[in-house]
Structure formats: structure tokens, C-alpha cells
Amino acid sequence: MTIADHRTTGETVPVASDPAAPLVEVRGVSHSYTTKAGSREVLRNISFSVKPREFVCIVGPSGVGKTTILRDIAGLQAATSGEVRVAGTALAGPSNDIGLVFQDYSRSLMPWMSVTDNVALPLRGRMSRTERDGRVASALLEVGLVGHEESRPWQLSGGMQQRVAIARALAFGAPVLLMDEPFASVDAQTRADLEDLALRVRNDTGQAVILITHDIDEAIYLADRIVVLGGRPASVVEEIEVPFGPERQQLVTKALPEFGRLRARVHRLIEDASRAMTGSMPAVEES
Numbered sequence: 001m002t003i004a005d006h007r008t009t010g011e012t013v014p015v016a017s018d019p020a021a022p023l024v025e026v027r028g029v030s031h032s033y034t035t036k037a038g039s040r041e042v043l044r045n046i047s048f049s050v051k052p053r054e055f056v057c058i059v060g061p062s063g064v065g066k067t068t069i070l071r072d073i074a075g076l077q078a079a080t081s082g083e084v085r086v087a088g089t090a091l092a093g094p095s096n097d098i099g100l101v102f103q104d105y106s107r108s109l110m111p112w113m114s115v116t117d118n119v120a121l122p123l124r125g126r127m128s129r130t131e132r133d134g135r136v137a138s139a140l141l142e143v144g145l146v147g148h149e150e151s152r153p154w155q156l157s158g159g160m161q162q163r164v165a166i167a168r169a170l171a172f173g174a175p176v177l178l179m180d181e182p183f184a185s186v187d188a189q190t191r192a193d194l195e196d197l198a199l200r201v202r203n204d205t206g207q208a209v210i211l212i213t214h215d216i217d218e219a220i221y222l223a224d225r226i227v228v229l230g231g232r233p234a235s236v237v238e239e240i241e242v243p244f245g246p247e248r249q250q251l252v253t254k255a256l257p258e259f260g261r262l263r264a265r266v267h268r269l270i271e272d273a274s275r276a277m278t279g280s281m282p283a284v285e286e287s
Ligand SMILES: Nc1ncnc2c1ncn2[C@@H]1O[C@H](COP(=O)(O)OP(=O)(O)OP(=O)(O)O)[C@@H](O)[C@H]1O
Pocket: 033, 034, 035, 042, 060, 061, 062, 063, 064, 065, 066, 067, 068, 069
């Protein structure tokens, strides 16, 4: 039985009894892509773990392999070597324990379906209609979309569409939420609102979140821990604890002296990683 099944049946989620035990373990993951030009190793020996309720942000230069590691964790593609374990079980493909939110909401939502039907989509055939309706209603309440149930995605702003995608992941009820640059396509104010929504969701549902972002301030504002990727092939160059606790406020948290220190540190790490990447030729091996 998966953790999501436990949720469906109303049983206690087993991992919640040991909050210190890792919920997600990425163990020695390497990933190579094979193209006509040959085989290229993008990730080498990536290891880190995520505890229940923990908010982890992954940062690193463009093209370093952030989406690649997220797709490996999601089970959308298989790592070349190493493994990903969720609640102690090795992943072998997409898992009910993982919900996903991508940057491009316009491609993840069905334009002909109402907001309600989009959110309910992954729940179809998995539970009674009553339970499905209940989950959809509470997810829409959580993301502030009550009153828009019958709208089509194209009738909503970009920020609202991304809320629909987040509601869908919430209604699915997985204990782990993966997000790849989820707020990159919206304006600054909407982005701040969605960041606060992501924090509130984690605080309310107890989900663990792994979020990829280019934005250093966003990573520090959201994360309990930041995993910095760098190099070619990429490895974890540093893991940084962010000591601000679960409750954050945009203006107050970002004005803390420690926020400034963390910003300078992460900035330097990414700059060094970028320099190392541009200084090294892509490692394409003839296959
Ligand atoms: N399906 C694929 N086949 C071959 N190469 C790929 C594939 N997907 C990604 N790559 C290559 O792997 C490297 C890492 O890509 P990835 O998308 O993981 O980086 P990223 O850190 O998410 O970048 P960005 O910050 O721009 O989103 C890039 O050089 C990319 O060209």
C-alpha cells in the first residue's frame, strides 16, 4: 500500500510517525542522455534526502541538470545508475506518492475542461464521487479559487491557472510535491502570492516539497534547505540549511540580515558553478 492509499483510506500516514526519517532519498543518481552525437553524462552521483514536511529548493546554473534530477525523482525517466527511494521503497516509475507541478501550466491543463474537472482528472476511477468532490472542493478552497469552478483555464489569468495546477496536485494527496520552476511565467506580485501559497500548503498539508528555481531569493524565502547543483557533469556542490522556520513573510524575512548573508553565499556558489561549466567543454563521448 502506498502512502497515498493510506490517505485515501483515512489511515495514518506511516512516515509521519518518524519525522526525522527521510521521505525521499536520492542515492548516487547519475544520468546520461544518448543522442546522435553520442552519450553525455549530465548528473554524476547525486545524493540528498528530504524529510517529511521539509521544503527543499534545488538551484544551479541553467542547463546544469535540475529538470533532469526532478524527472528522475518523479519516475518520469529512469536514472542511468543510482536510485530514488520514497518512504523506503525504491521507485520504479511514476508513483502515487508524488505530485507534480510544472512551469508551463498552459500545457498541463486541459483547455476544454472546467477548473473542477481539471483538478479531478487524476482522481478519476480511484475513489468514490463523494470523496473526489470533497477533495476537489477543499483543494480549490486552499488555493483561493472558490467561485471559479466552472471556468475554463483560458478564462483565467496565468497565476490562477497555476493555482489550478497546484490544486490538482493537492487533491491528489501525495505526500511529496515536486515543482519545476512553477512560478517563472507570472508577474512579480503573483509570484510572491504563489510562493506564500506554496508555503501555506506545506504548513497545512504537511507535504514535503522539492522545488526548482532560478531565483535565489525565492529559494531562500521558501526553503528549509537549498541543494546547489554545479559542474559538468553536475553534482551537489553544497547543501545549505535555511534557519527561518515554517512561517515567513515576504518583506520581513527578506529584510533579515541572515537572508542577505545566504543570498551572497548562494549567489557565489552559482557564479562559481557557472564559471566551471562555461570553462569546460560538454562531455560528449562517442557511442
Ligand atoms: N531528453 C534529453 N536528451 C538529451 N539531452 C537532454 C535531454 N534533456 C536535457 N538534456 C540536456 O541535459 C542538460 C541538462 O538539462 P536540464 O533540462 O536538466 O537542465 P536545467 O538545469 O533544468 O536547465 P534550465 O535551468 O535551463 O531549466 C542540458 O545540457 C540539456 O541540453
